[in-house]
Amino acid sequence: xxxxxxxxxxxxxxxxxxxxxxxxxxxxxxxxxxxxxxxxxxxxxxxxxxxxxxxxxxxxxxxxxxxxxxxxxxxxxxxxxxxxxxxxxxxxxxxxxxxxxxxxxxxxxxxxxxxxxxxxxxxxxxxxxxxxxxxxxxxxxxxxxxxxxxxxxxxxxxxxxxxxxxxxxxxxxxxxxxxxxxxxxxxxxxxxxxxxxxxxxxxxxxxxxxxxxxxxxxxxxxxxxxxxxxxxxxxx
Amino acid sequence: xxxxxxxxxxxxxxxxxxxxxxxxxxxxxxxxxxxxxxxxxxxxxxxxxxxxxxxxxxxxxxxxxxxxxxxxxxxxxxxxxxxxxxxxxxxxxxxxxxxxxxxxxxxxxxxxxxxxxxxxxxxxxxxxxxxxxxxxxxxxxxxxxxxxxxxxxxxxxxxxxxxxxxxxxxxxxxxxxxxxxxxxxxxxxxxxxxxxxxxxxxxxxxxxxxxxxxxxxxxxxxxxxxxxxxxxxxxxxxxxxxxxxxxxxxxxxxxxxxxxxxxxxxxxxxxxxx
Numbered sequence: 041x042x043x044x045x046x047x048x049x050x051x052x053x054x055x056x057x058x059x060x061x062x063x064x065x066x067x068x069x070x071x072x073x074x075x076x077x078x079x080x081x082x083x084x085x086x087x088x089x090x091x092x093x094x095x096x097x098x099x100x101x102x103x104x105x106x107x108x109x110x111x112x113x114x115x116x117x118x119x120x121x122x123x124x125x126x127x128x129x130x131x132x133x134x135x136x137x138x139x140x141x142x143x144x145x146x147x148x149x150x151x152x153x154x155x156x157x158x159x160x161x162x163x164x165x166x167x168x169x170x171x172x173x174x175x176x177x178x179x180x181x182x183x184x185x186x187x188x189x190x191x192x193x194x195x196x197x198x199x200x201x202x203x204x205x206x207x208x209x210x211x212x213x214x215x216x217x218x219x220x221x222x223x224x225x226x227x228x229x230x231x232x233x234x235x236x237x238x239x240x241x242x243x244x245x246x247x248x249x250x251x252x253x254x255x256x257x258x259x260x261x262x263x264x265x266x267x268x269x270x271x272x273x274x275x276x
Numbered sequence: 277x278x279x280x281x282x283x284x285x286x287x288x289x290x291x292x293x294x295x296x297x298x299x300x301x302x303x304x305x306x307x308x309x310x311x312x313x314x315x316x317x318x319x320x321x322x323x324x325x326x327x328x329x330x331x332x333x334x335x336x337x338x339x340x341x342x343x344x345x346x347x348x349x350x351x352x353x354x355x356x357x358x359x360x361x362x363x364x365x366x367x368x369x370x371x372x373x374x375x376x377x378x379x380x381x382x383x384x385x386x387x388x389x390x391x392x393x394x395x396x397x398x399x400x401x402x403x404x405x406x407x408x409x410x411x412x413x414x415x416x417x418x419x420x421x422x423x424x425x426x427x428x429x430x431x432x433x434x435x436x437x438x439x440x441x442x443x444x445x446x447x448x449x450x451x452x453x454x455x456x457x458x459x460x461x462x463x464x465x466x467x468x469x470x471x472x473x474x475x476x477x478x479x480x481x482x483x484x485x486x487x488x489x490x491x492x493x494x495x496x497x498x499x500x501x502x503x504x505x506x507x508x509x510x511x512x513x514x515x516x517x518x519x520x521x522x523x524x525x526x527x528x529x530x531x532x533x534x535x536x537x538x539x540x541x542x543x544x545x546x547x548x549x550x
Contacts, residue, residue, distance in 0.1 A: 170361075170363075172363035176456075179324065179357035180352070181351075181352040191367065
């Protein structure tokens with residue numbers, strides 16, 4: 041550890057003078073895009089799946105849809121995300137003959153993957169809303185889907201916001217595997233710096249720091265959002 | 277207006293309603309009384325198909341609403357419902373609660389008409405006989421304004437216009453229930469179903485809710501009320517249904533029923549509650 045300051049100087053040299061910062065920024069951007077857009081896709085998919093799962097099941101269509109959803113959730117929770125990425129990028133897309141930049145593939149896979157998790161979170165959230173809310177909506181003549189969308193889901197989202205924040209944090213950290221399919225994330229950026237001066241200690245430490253700061257910022261945002269959404273609970 | 281024929285409802289093996297036949301005509305205030313577990317609430321909830329009846333028919337305005345092919349939502353708009361637990365939409369303000377359903381219905385209708393008009397215009401280009409367009413006499417903004425004004429008028433009626441932008445969690449039980457009642461009223465229903473409207477209220481708030489129901493009754497609104505407030509039942513009802521064990525055991529004018537019940541179980545029930 042004696043020459044730590046020297047290592048930092050070396051790191052700084054590459055970081056500033058050899059375009060290291062540009063790579064780090066691209067990596068940061070990709071990481072955030074994949075996590076945030078992935079979660080957005082995940083929330084949409086998850087909400088649809090959860091809505092299907094809590095639907096009354098005496099007709100045939102909901103039962104079939106429910107089967108499809110169960111298969112989907114089983115598939116995406118049952119395999120590691122690295123495997124999903126590799127299969128999507130090296131098996132499914134070539135088979136379909138589609139050529140897509142790795143980042144877009146990652147966004148899709150992360151979206152599909154988090155959809156499976158968010159669906160479970162969302163289902164819990166929907167079930168936590170008083171059934172009287174659905175009844176009241178139906179009693180004034182709104183359809184099941186309209187009541188779901190305008191009354192139940194907004195309340196469910198409020199209940200599950202902390203858990204969704206957790207999901208976003210998990211996604212941010214999971215993006216560290218996207219280099220498996222060649223997407224440039226933070227890992228790619230910092231190992232580029234590391235390989236350039238044969239010194240990995242400082243770059244990887246910096247990487248860890250960036251992740252921690254990112255997660256802390258997200259946690260702060262979630263807390264602020266929670267507070268603003270809670271205004272319907274309190275005597276303003 | 278509502279003809280109920282041999283209405284039955286089972287939950288699993290438990291038969292809760294064992295064949296109920298009655299008619300509710302326009303302007304009537306039917307009060308349903310009976311001991312707990314007698315199926316009163318289930319009966320009421322079957323009337324607007326909140327619970328799907330197992331068998332039997334409910335003819336509302338000439339349509340059998342127990343038929344699965346009927347779009348129940350259209351008929352529910354003409355049947356208001358007030359719940360024991362108020363069930364105001366927690367994520368909406370008071371005004372939002374009242375406006376939600378009428379606004380949704382009117383805007384959906386507006387969009388549908390516009391879409392149909394677009395199709396008619398296109399087909400009119402090719403057809404020899406020009407089809408008339410649907411009349412649209414208000415734009416989106418005007419519809420919103422109209423619904424809002426109506427909601428505010430209703431709120432003013434119960435003296436809660438200053439609560440228009442408050443959330444339900446900040447209101448007292450009595451206020452919540454009165455707002456729930458005018459939320460039902462905002463759809464201009466032909467009948468309102470009350471499911472024990474005062475059972476979850478603190479005693480000092482029962483009066484204000486009953487006053488509002490009484491007012492509506494005087495205005496000629498058709499109502500079906502499940503309640504334990506016998507004094508109120510006697511005063512407001514035009515007809516009392518006594519239910520026990522999933523059946524209507526006695527059906528009588530309130531004065532008759534309360535002073536001289538015929539059915540032995542009704543006698544026993546009244547001796548306990550009066």
